Amino acid sequence: MKARTRAAALLLTPFFLLFTAVLVVPIGYAVWLSLFTEKQSGLGFGGSETVFTGLGNYATALGDRAFREGFGVLLGYCLLYVPLMMGGALGLALLLDTALARARRFFQLALFLPHAVPGIIAALIWVYLYTPQLSPVVRAMEAGGIGFDFFSPEGALPSVVNIALWEWLGYNLIIFYAALQAIDRSVLEAATVDGAGAWRVAFAVKIPLLRGSLAMVGLFTVIGSLQLFTEPLILSRGTGSAVTSTWTPNMYAYSAAFDRNDYGLAAAASILLALTAALLSFAVTRLTGSRKERTA
């Protein structure tokens, strides 16, 4: 028995050592950093010193309109992105799961393929496809009488949502499809024998059975959305887009740290974002958990 305990410890140690070094310590360090600020001494000639400021950085971040607007952007982004993502991935997975679908292996692979493209390259490709001089899309849209400026203030949110959808739709679709394939076929046959049509089966049998997968994908989609950074960063640099350098909270933290060298403010902003993620995860798990209890 002792040998087994020792083996378990030995196998778990590398992971938990690194887990501590890469996750736990940085979280603690961020909290620590967020409590201090740099003060210019005298007239600004004597350099600066680090002083304790308590929750001062949090107050600064929350008092900054740019930071608050970042959360507004995230809210708008989630309201547009999450329903499109969940509905699109679920809808396509249900179609792929019907007896009518052909060439399923091909469709799975083709729809999943954008996930193999690094986020930064996906953003670069789409920015080129949004640029009027370069883009066959913009030209085709204009020929069809639709003038849409992807870099305008109204275009900012849809352009970023489109890139994220392109990257993640296939990934989530495969998760749903795998869960659909795992449903006991006799349950579906029973429903069909009882006279339920394809629509009825999908809505009354298949979707309720997918609850676990829906909750998990929903949770990861929301957490991923909160961390929005790469795609808007590409849009914000030199394209003339309305996306600013502090468009999302993550971009705000990055800009505080590297444009303004204000590490305390950057840490406070990061922690506020992480807290939001924690609260939302808690809410989502509670929501789906309690629903499970009700049906049980």
Added chain:
Amino acid sequence: MSAPRSRWLSKTAVNGVLALATCYMLFPLVWLVTAATKDAGGLLAGDAFSFEGFDLGGNLARLAEYHDGVYFRWYLNSLLYAGVGAAACALISVAAGYAFHVYDFRGKEKLFGLVLLGVLVPTTALALPMYLLASEIGIVNTYAAVLLPVLVNPFGVYLSRVLCAAYVPDEALEAARIDGAGEMRVFWSIGLRTVMPGFVTVFLFQFTAVWNNFFLPLVMLSDQKLFPLSLGLYAWNSNAHAEPDYYPLVVTGSLLAVVPLVLAFVSLQRHWKAGLTAGSVK
């Protein structure tokens, strides 16, 4: 409407929608391929889906020559970060997942709960404190600064535990113990061998994550010689707005950067599907 006719209509509708979605997914990639064959003039002027101004050879040659072939240095760096990082990460994850599956010890489920909590931590929020910590211990701007953080993937441990439950035969472990093999020996020669498909799955997902990683290297690295592809292409793209000659470099460089992952996903379909299935059933 007769029954066969309505079935034919439904079939067309279902496959039509799937085909449309596929077009949406594939056309940016097709654009990337045709755009990579054009020179700067052709890219800015021409019809994107034609092969007008075909100059793929020239683009590749310029890519190889530019700044003493720094692009291929980035390529090797990416292979190093993703290959070494993912292999080590998969081994560490499988070892931990195996321990969670095979052994019973006090506080096991609490410890596993901690791992699950780790899955939910927004990693980009950690990049800044990690950078500051790394500068305290003096490893900013080194390979280690990018490699160390990617060794940890809580989701990989979760996945490994699920996959160990699916692959590792408990009787074989017991038989090996009766034959007198030590616990570590049992892990190494039976546990790891039987869960190899799971190892490949974790490796594939981590390889993709590291290959695609952008925020961490952006924060940690300033020396161009250490850049991975993602960061190098980003730097070139920033120049392209002022200097259009960079466009073909960025586009051709992007195409080559996508190739290994596309090949991996096409050839290892069983493994990524296994990963996504295990992730969904809980």
